[in-house]
Amino acid sequence: MDAMTSLRRCAPYLRPHPWLMAGACEAAFGSMLAGLAMPLVLQRLVDGPVEEGDFAALPWFIGGFALLGVFEAVLLGARRLLVVRPATRLETAMRADVSAHIQRLPLSFHARWQSGQLLSRTVSDVTEIGRFVAFSAIYLIVNVAVMAVGLIVLAWLAPVLALIVFVAYVPMVVATTVFEQRFRVVARSAQEVSGDLSTMVEESVLGVRVLKVFGRGPQTVRRFTEQAHRLRGLELRKLSYTAGLWWIITALPDLAIVAMIGYGGHSVATGTLTLGTLMAAVTVATYLRWPADTLGWLTADASTAAAAADRYWQVRDEPVTVTDPEHPRLLPSPLRGEVRLEDVHYAHPGGRAAALRGVDLTIRAGTTVAVVGATGSGKSTLLSLLSRLDDPRSGRITLDGVDLRELALADLRSVVCSAFDDPVLFSGTVRDNVTLGVRGVDSGSSLGTGRDKAGEGTDGDAAVWEALRTVRADGFVRALPERLSTVIGEGGLGLSGGQRQRLALARAILPRPSVLVLDDALSALDVRTEREVEAALRGGLSRVTTVVAAHRPGTLRLADQVVFLSGGRVAAMGKHDELMTREPEYRLLVQPSLPAPARARGADHAAGSAGEIVGKVETR
Ligand SMILES: Nc1ncnc2c1ncn2[C@@H]1O[C@H](COP(=O)(O)OP(=O)(O)OP(=O)(O)O)[C@@H](O)[C@H]1O
Numbered sequence: 001m002d003a004m005t006s007l008r009r010c011a012p013y014l015r016p017h018p019w020l021m022a023g024a025c026e027a028a029f030g031s032m033l034a035g036l037a038m039p040l041v042l043q044r045l046v047d048g049p050v051e052e053g054d055f056a057a058l059p060w061f062i063g064g065f066a067l068l069g070v071f072e073a074v075l076l077g078a079r080r081l082l083v084v085r086p087a088t089r090l091e092t093a094m095r096a097d098v099s100a101h102i103q104r105l106p107l108s109f110h111a112r113w114q115s116g117q118l119l120s121r122t123v124s125d126v127t128e129i130g131r132f133v134a135f136s137a138i139y140l141i142v143n144v145a146v147m148a149v150g151l152i153v154l155a156w157l158a159p160v161l162a163l164i165v166f167v168a169y170v171p172m173v174v175a176t177t178v179f180e181q182r183f184r185v186v187a188r189s190a191q192e193v194s195g196d197l198s199t200m201v202e203e204s205v206l207g208v209r210v211l212k213v214f215g216r217g218p219q220t221v222r223r224f225t226e227q228a229h230r231l232r233g234l235e236l237r238k239l240s241y242t243a244g245l246w247w248i249i250t251a252l253p254d255l256a257i258v259a260m261i262g263y264g265g266h267s268v269a270t271g272t273l274t275l276g277t278l279m280a281a282v283t284v285a286t287y288l289r290w291p292a293d294t295l296g297w298l299t300a301d302a303s304t305a306a307a308a309a310d311r312y313w314q315v316r317d318e319p320v321t322v323t324d325p326e327h328p329r330l331l332p333s334p335l336r337g338e339v340r341l342e343d344v345h346y347a348h349p350g351g352r353a354a355a356l357r358g359v360d361l362t363i364r365a366g367t368t369v370a371v372v373g374a375t376g377s378g379k380s381t382l383l384s385l386l387s388r389l390d391d392p393r394s395g396r397i398t399l400d401g402v403d404l405r406e407l408a409l410a411d412l413r414s415v416v417c418s419a420f421d422d423p424v425l426f427s428g429t430v431r432d433n434v435t436l437g438v439r440g441v442d443s444g445s446s447l448g449t450g451r452d453k454a455g456e457g458t459d460g461d462a463a464v465w466e467a468l469r470t471v472r473a474d475g476f477v478r479a480l481p482e483r484l485s486t487v488i489g490e491g492g493l494g495l496s497g498g499q500r501q502r503l504a505l506a507r508a509i510l511p512r513p514s515v516l517v518l519d520d521a522l523s524a525l526d527v528r529t530e531r532e533v534e535a536a537l538r539g540g541l542s543r544v545t546t547v548v549a550a551h552r553p554g555t556l557r558l559a560d561q562v563v564f565l566s567g568g569r570v571a572a573m574g575k576h577d578e579l580m581t582r583e584p585e586y587r588l589l590v591q592p593s594l595p596a597p598a599r600a601r602g603a604d605h606a607a608g609s610a611g612e613i614v615g616k617v618e619t620r
Contacts, residue, residue, distance in 0.1 A: 006309035007302070010554060011127055013093050017086035024082035029139050031075035032146040032291070034068045036153065039283035041065060043157070047276030070296045079138065087134035092094035092127045098312060104320045106390045108349045113315075115201025117192075121315050124306035125191060132305030140298045144293035150288040154281055155325050158273060161281045165288070168256035172249050172292060179245040183238060188233040189494050191307055193227060200224050237299070245296040253289045258283055322388050328408035330401040335415060336365035337514035337545035339386065344395035346381055346568075355381040357568040358395070363561075368538070368546040370556050370576075373565030374589060379549040382565070384548060387416045399515070409616035413437075421520035423504030425495075430477055431484040432466050433503055437511045467510040470540045473502035474533050497524035505533070516541060518548040527554065532557060543585075553590050564589075 015254050022078055045061045048054070153161035204211060204220045209404075211217050212247050260282055262516070267273035340363070346356040355378045363369045373381045384390065385397055397404050404412055417437055423434050461484060468474040476499055482488035488494055495503070499523045509514060523528045535556060537546070548555065556562050556576040564572040564579060564586050572583045579586045 003134070004306050007129070007132075007306045007311045010090065010094065010133075010231070010309055012135065013090040014086050015499065019088065020086050023142060024079045024086075025138050027075045027079040028070050028134055028142040029145060031079065032142060033149065034072040034075065035147065035287055036150060036284065037257070037520060039155070039287065041068070042283055043274075043276040043280030045276070045440065046279050047274050048557045051274075057124075059203055059605040069619065071131070072123070080584055081465050083134045083138065087130050090453060091126050091130035094129065094312065095122055098126070099315055101318070104322070105318055106320075106322050107384065108390060110351065111507040113316055114195070114199040115378050116197065116202055117195035119202070120191065120195035121311050123311050124194065128308040129305050129312065132301050136298045137446050138303035139291075139294060139301060143294060143298065144274060146290055146291050150284055150291075154284055157277050157284070158264070158267075158283045161278075161285070164259045164263065165253075165256050168252040168516070169292070170224060172252055172295065175245055175248045176295055177240055179296070180299045180303050183300050184242050184307055185233055186234055186237045186241065186370060187300075187304045188307035189437050190231060191230045191311055192302075193234060195311075197224070197227050197231060200227060216344040222320075224592060242296060246293075249292055251291075253285070253292050256547045320419040322391055322409070324408050325503060327405050328411065328605045329402055329406045330405065331411050331415060332402060335514045336400050337415075337543075338365040338400050339363040339515060339545060339547070340398045340401075341385075342396050342398070343380075343577045344392045345383065346378075346385060346390070346398060348381070354393075354566075355568050356385075359565075359568070359570055361570060361573075363547060365545055367560040368548065368558065370559035370562045371547065371565060372551065372556060372562055372586070372590065373571075378520050378563040378568040380566055381568075383418070383429065383517050383547060384551055386415055386515065386517050387418050389578070393414065394560040400568055414511060415513050417508040417511055417520035418517040418519065419501070419504045421501075421523045423500040423524075425488055425500055425503060427487070428480075428504065429485050429487050430480065431461070431464060431489065434467060434484075434506045434510055436507050462508060464506070469503075469532075470509060470536045471502045472529055473499065473506055477503075498526065498529065501525060501553045502533070509537070513544060515545045515547065518550075520549050520551075521557070522550075527552075530555070552589065556590060562586075 013158060041061060041064050045058075049057045049061065082546070102118055151162055151166060153168075154165055200220070200223065204224070211220055251290050261278075263335055264273055264278040264281060268275050268278050306483070339361075341359050341361040342601070344356055344359040346355060347354040358380060359378075362371075371382060373379050385392060386404075388409060391405060399412070399416070414437075426436070464484060477483055477486075501521060505518070505521055508521070522533060525533060530552070531554065538558070548559070549557060550559075553576065559576065561573060562579055563570055564583060566585065572579055572586060574582075576590075580591070
């Protein structure tokens with residue numbers, strides 16, 4: 001799409017305040033007209049009282065000048081005031097919309113997009129658009145209008161002098177058009193590189209531990225510096241384009257004024273032009289220099305804003321594939337929590353092969369099902385579909401017989417809660433993080449709350465402590481300086497891996513889900529704590545359907561049913577002990593120390609993965 005079209009698409013964001021924007025334009029135009037009127041008063045003064053030596057009228061002229069000056073200043077101030085509300089509203093609303101859109105986009109989108117790019121599109125690109133709307137857009141319109149009015153005034157004063165100015169303007173317009181096209185390409189590249197830089201900063205901060213232990217800090221700095229130099233190069237190119245245009249748009253009006261003085265001086269000498277008219281014409285031409293000079297950077301601003309709008313809409317136009325149904329069905333009541341997968345196929349966009357290939361599975365209400373498989377066999381993919389992080393490409397998943405796609409997403413996610421092996425914690429308090437999934441509680445300081453100031457001891461806190469107790473996290477939270485109100489660093493870096501996992505687990509069980517999805521969510525716990533947590537979960541959540549991706553035989557033994565995935569298909573199902581005796585591939589996977597199986601199904605998967613998972617497997 002044309003970048004200017006992208007910029008025009010932002011116009012509806014100004015709609016709530018059309019009068020303010022129109023008023024700002026009028027104020028800017030009015031102030032310019034006041035400035036333009038001064039040369040006309042000057043003409044009257046020179047050709048009247050000055051020529052005739054009648055100084056009685058002088059105070060009136062001085063008063064007139066002062067009035068026009070005050071008028072110009074007041075209108076300039078009014079423009080600023082009028083534009084503030086619509087421009088800031090546009091920025092706020094555009095940011096809110098893109099951030100809501102990003103939240104609605106499926107996981108496959110997030111796998112494709114770098115977070116730094118999303119950051120720069122949400123923050124700096126929107127700032128560029130807001131800045132353009134607040135200033136440059138108005139002056140781009142007003143300056144062109146003032147130049148047109150100025151030319152008309154000049155034509156009225158002295159047509160030949162107007163022609164000289166007009167002839168100077170033509171190459172300026174051509175140069176500005178060429179400049180705009182070139183500048184926009186470089187502006188776009190600079191914004192992309194700036195987004196990459198944001199990604200690099202984010203990754204180098206989040207991955208600081210890995211970079212340190214592998215001694216990659218210097219290389220990271222080098223890569224960052226290279227990118228920073230690339231950005232500098234692009235900024236310099238932008239500046240060289242702007243400088244070239246400046247040269248043209250400052251030189252041509254100057255040449256026009258020289259020509260006007262030459263021709264006009266001769267006309268005054270021969271008596272075909274009054275001195276007052278020449279002075280007025282030169283003053284008008286000088287006054288028009290500002291709108292002409294600013295055309296360069298206003299156009300540059302327009303190009304930058306257009307490129308920013310293009311990048312903004314690129315994200316906004318990403319289709320939201322996981323949506324609420326038009327007429328959502330109510331959750332079955334009472335909800336039992338039976339989950340069925342019927343011939344479920346799924347392929348990650350850009351993935352080399354399908355991740356799930358015709359999975360049929362019934363998970364009875366209140367049972368615990370362990371999903372096992374070699375790395376890459378599709379466990380996480382399967383689990384992610386249960387809370388509709390994406391939808392199957394074909395087939396369907398039901399909850400108590402209702403297709404998940406027929407339920408409102410908020411309803412579904414209030415009864416299907418998940419915890420992952422990578423426990424994401426947000427910068428905020430322990431309470432913020434644990435209550436993240438509770439409806440009606442605005443939790444998480446990264447989501448902008450102040451709830452934590454309420455302190456401890458509320459009814460809500462009792463539930464939070466209960467959840468923490470269930471996952472054996474109450475002990476270490478009690479030992480934190482401010483217990484539930486302790487602020488944990490971004491990503492929970494102040495906590496151990498096992499502590500973070502337990503907080504994430506408490507977050508998943510706090511809303512009292514009907515279906516609990518645990519994707520390797522206990523992997524960082526020591527064996528004893530894991531057993532305690534599992535026992536507590538079985539006791540406290542005995543009626544909750546639990547789907548867990550696990551590797552440890554201890555966990556598998558406790559499951560009512562083990563589903564063995566291989567290459568995106570259900571290769572076998574049953575109790576752990578049964579599978580150990582009848583499925584050699586399964587045995588190889590979970591207990592590689594036992595004798596090798598006679599025949600391995602999907603050998604490439606299992607053989608390749610057995611070594612990889614050694615670190616994860618616990619032999620008990
Ligand atoms: N975002 C993605 N884009 C493309 N392919 C993906 C993506 N995520 C996963 N895959 C592929 O889909 C397949 C299943 O991945 P999945 O993460 O579900 O496996 P898994 O069994 O959970 O593995 P692990 O035990 O290592 O976590 C793998 O082949 C993987 O490479």
